[in-house]
Amino acid sequence: MNYWLVKSEPFVFSFDQLMSDGKTRWDGVRNYQARNFLRAMDVGDPVLFYHSNEGLEVVGIAKVLQANYPDPTAEKGDWSAVDLGPVKPFKRPVSLVEIKSNEGLQNIGLVRNGRLSVMPLTFDEFHLLLSLGETEL
DNA sequence: GCCAACGTTGGC
């Protein structure tokens, strides 16, 4: 099992929307590094959901419903999509400020490369974020 | 709205 974090601008697609939709296609990724992470996702992997631009916090837990398949929105090129579903919202959102000030989270992509939209988390990072969010899987 | 960081493109 692997652990992940994805970013979304809440006014484009928010975690609340994922909760009410029950499922979404995670497509439109046009960055090779992010694409390769999408391809490494397995069904059932937990995915933390971060709101970029607005909110700037981890707001909930999602999971992989469907492993990677060709991105139908790609007109050319070799791109992938996955399907994600909601698990549960964080009891308490975890802000970027908090993440940056936590010693155990200095190596995650959010801190090291602010522009990466799909990134892996270690077991420890994932569980640290869960406990900061006062939420259990 | 600004700008730093990063990725991509294209000329040489």
Added chain:
DNA sequence: GCCAACGTTGGC
């Protein structure tokens, strides 16, 4: 294959 120019992302 290098690197300057450009575009995009996203925090501030």
